[in-house]
Amino acid sequence: xxxxxxxxxxxxxxxxxxxxxxxxxxxxxxPGDIVxxxxxxxxxxxxxxxxxxQLLGLDKPLWEQFVVWMGDIAxxxxxxxxxxxxxxxxxxxxxxxxxxxxxxxxTLLAIAIALPLGVLAAVRQDSWVDYxxxxxxxxxxxxxxxxxxxxxxLTTLTLWGWAPPLVFTPFTEDPVANLAQLILPAIAVxxxxxxxxxxxxxxxxxxxxxxxxVRTARAKGLRETVxxxxxxxxxxxxxxVTVISLEFAFLIGGLVVTEQVFNLNGIGKLLVxxxxxxxxxxxxxxxxxxxxxxxxxxxxxxMVYVVLDPRIRYS
Amino acid sequence: xxxxxxxxxxxxxxIARQRFMESTGxxxxxxxWRDFLTQRPLGTAGAVLIILMLLAAAFxxxxxxxxxxxxxxxxxxxxxxxxxxxxxxxxxxRDVFVRIVYGSRTALLVGFTASFVGxxxxxxLGVVGAYFGGRADQLIQRLMDVLISFPLxxxxxxxxxxxxxxxxxxGNVIAAITVPIIPRVARVVRSSALSIVNMPYIEATRSVGxxxxxxxxxxxxxxxxxPYLIMLTAFLAQAILLEASLSFLGLGVFEPTPSxxxxxxxxxxxxxxxAPWIAIAPGVAISxxxxxxxxxxxxxxxALDPRLRTA
Numbered sequence: 265x266x267x268x269x270x271x272x273x274x275x276x277x278x279x280x281x282x283x284x285x286x287x288x289x290x291x292x293x294x295p296g297d298i299v300x301x302x303x304x305x306x307x308x309x310x311x312x313x314x315x316x317x318q319l320l321g322l323d324k325p326l327w328e329q330f331v332v333w334m335g336d337i338a339x340x341x342x343x344x345x346x347x348x349x350x351x352x353x354x355x356x357x358x359x360x361x362x363x364x365x366x367x368x369x370x371t372l373l374a375i376a377i378a379l380p381l382g383v384l385a386a387v388r389q390d391s392w393v394d395y396x397x398x399x400x401x402x403x404x405x406x407x408x409x410x411x412x413x414x415x416x417x418l419t420t421l422t423l424w425g426w427a428p429p430l431v432f433t434p435f436t437e438d439p440v441a442n443l444a445q446l447i448l449p450a451i452a453v454x455x456x457x458x459x460x461x462x463x464x465x466x467x468x469x470x471x472x473x474x475x476x477x478v479r480t481a482r483a484k485g486l487r488e489t490v491x492x493x494x495x496x497x498x499x500x501x502x503x504x505v506t507v508i509s510l511e512f513a514f515l516i517g518g519l520v521v522t523e524q525v526f527n528l529n530g531i532g533k534l535l536v537x538x539x540x541x542x543x544x545x546x547x548x549x550x551x552x553x554x555x556x557x558x559x560x561x562x563x564x565x566x567m568v569y570v571v572l573d574p575r576i577r578y579s
Numbered sequence: 580x581x582x583x584x585x586x587x588x589x590x591x592x593x594i595a596r597q598r599f600m601e602s603t604g605x606x607x608x609x610x611x612w613r614d615f616l617t618q619r620p621l622g623t624a625g626a627v628l629i630i631l632m633l634l635a636a637a638f639x640x641x642x643x644x645x646x647x648x649x650x651x652x653x654x655x656x657x658x659x660x661x662x663x664x665x666x667x668x669x670x671x672x673r674d675v676f677v678r679i680v681y682g683s684r685t686a687l688l689v690g691f692t693a694s695f696v697g698x699x700x701x702x703x704l705g706v707v708g709a710y711f712g713g714r715a716d717q718l719i720q721r722l723m724d725v726l727i728s729f730p731l732x733x734x735x736x737x738x739x740x741x742x743x744x745x746x747x748x749x750g751n752v753i754a755a756i757t758v759p760i761i762p763r764v765a766r767v768v769r770s771s772a773l774s775i776v777n778m779p780y781i782e783a784t785r786s787v788g789x790x791x792x793x794x795x796x797x798x799x800x801x802x803x804x805x806p807y808l809i810m811l812t813a814f815l816a817q818a819i820l821l822e823a824s825l826s827f828l829g830l831g832v833f834e835p836t837p838s839x840x841x842x843x844x845x846x847x848x849x850x851x852x853x854a855p856w857i858a859i860a861p862g863v864a865i866s867x868x869x870x871x872x873x874x875x876x877x878x879x880x881x882a883l884d885p886r887l888r889t890a
Contacts, residue, residue: 282725411862517732
């Protein structure tokens with residue numbers, strides 16, 4: 265097992281290198297360079313353009329730029345933001361806790377919605393409860409999370425004249441103010457995130473409920489709750505966990521748009537602002553970071569499999 | 580998941596393939612759709628929504644001239660819904676309903692092009708990889724692995740940022756949405772194609788002297804067409820959603836082009852208390868469109884490939 269973990273961790277390196285190469289290629293493969301693009305149509309003297317090119321190292325040959333960039337990444341030096349002039353690492357560090365907490369809350373909410381409702385829909389298959397839950401989950405798939413966010417703000421505004429606070433308070437300082445700000449965005453992201461997992465829970469539980477061991481468990485006279493919770497759900501969890509990890513991409517997507525709706529100063533908003541300001545160092549760094557997080561999550565999920573299903577032994 | 584599928588995966592596979600192959604014959608084609616419409620009410624509901632959207636896009640000109648959707652009219656700012664403007668007007672005095680009708684063109688153009696190009700490139704890459712195997716396959720696979728490690732919207736934003744955004748850069752938006760679709764389709768197609776390329780009939784075709792291209796397009800592609808079609812509808816929904824998200828972020832379609840996501844940007848949030856109708860109607864349009872394609876795609880999958888789990 266330890267060898268497997270080490271092996272998987274080592275395998276992540278080529279993927280991450282690939283991610284870095286691709287990020288580099290996407291940002292550089294455009295006709296004309298990014299500085300020309302940034303100042304397209306604005307009367308900026310050539311000297312400024314040349315200066316910025318030099319700052320970015322764009323005057324060097326492409327392979328040299330790449331080697332330098334990779335070397336910097338290896339030393340966790342992601343460069344200086346063109347827009348704010350601060351170190352990119354600092355810019356990201358300030359925003360990271362908020363996005364992380366939002367992601368955590370949304371995942372928690374998604375699981376808290378998806379598992380019970382999915383199981384309930386399966387147990388009451390083809391009843392009105394089942395249909396209601398399925399419509400609810402399809403709604404989550406169809407409604408964009410930023411629109412859900414807008415609707416929630418609209419509702420709280422008209423009903424109670426209340427809108428979430430705009431200033432971020434760390435959880436450790438004032439948990440209530442912190443949650444007041446983050447709970448609505450977490451629901452907006454979590455609802456969408458829960459939809460697919462809910463449908464997956466329903467179909468795998470349905471499948472497992474027809475297994476022989478479930479019939480045996482019932483024949484033994486176990487209470488239905490025990491049968492469903494201990495025998496069915498536990499065995500149905502594996503595909504659900506897979507879906508949760510696959511849907512993690514949606515979580516990140518949800519973060520990007522929801523932070524915009526609720527005006528939260530997180531990584532997603534930073535990315536959008538960076539694009540708006542044509543701050544290519546910052547864009548590159550955030551894209552790289554989010555992809556790296558995604559790769560890491562997938563690895564962690566594979567580890568969760570082992571906990572959930574003792575039959576799985578990686579070697 | 581039906582019992583049949585669980586106990587006899589091989590037969591179910593054959594049935595699915597047969598059913599689909601049958602559906603390509605002309606008379607059988609109609610029978611497939613007749614069965615689809617009569618036996619799958621949800622899929623039919625999805626199809627109705629899709630057809631409504633297509634009609635709106637095609638006959639938008641009959642409802643109002645395009646100028647109504649883009650021209651600023653300071654006399655009618657933020658009017659609530661009324662018989663003249665059934666969904667009210669926005670902060671520039673444009674009729675919200677007319678903009679939604681024309682917005683369906685943008686959504687369909689971006690959604691269909693991105694999904695079609697992305698799925699087709701994915702199909703080609705998947706089939707080529709599965710057919711040739713070896714180093715070519717390895718290379719494609721690794722590239723797809725890397726592409727897939729970028730969350731959908733993140734790579735779309737990166738592509739948009741690199742290509743540039745602007746008033747008439749709708750092609751860049753389409754490209755940005757196409758890129759993340761390719762690897763996801765290539766993976767699924769490859770795994771379906773792998774089981775095909777080793778079938779005896781492929782060997783037989785090769786032995787009568789068919790070239791690689793002919794085998795791939797005449798014999799492998801038709802057999803992976805079912806997953807291709809399913810993904811085409813699924814990614815159409817995704818692409819519409821992605822276009823809305825990008826436009827909402829200000830990284831997609833630009834004013835004055837009518838786009839549902841764009842309508843929710845700015846005005847939708849800025850005048851939320853004053854004019855909630857601006858924020859509600861475009862969201863309903865996005866949701867119904869995505870809902871329609873999802874329902875239709877799900878039912879299509881059930882009809883074509885009963886083995887697949889519904890998730």
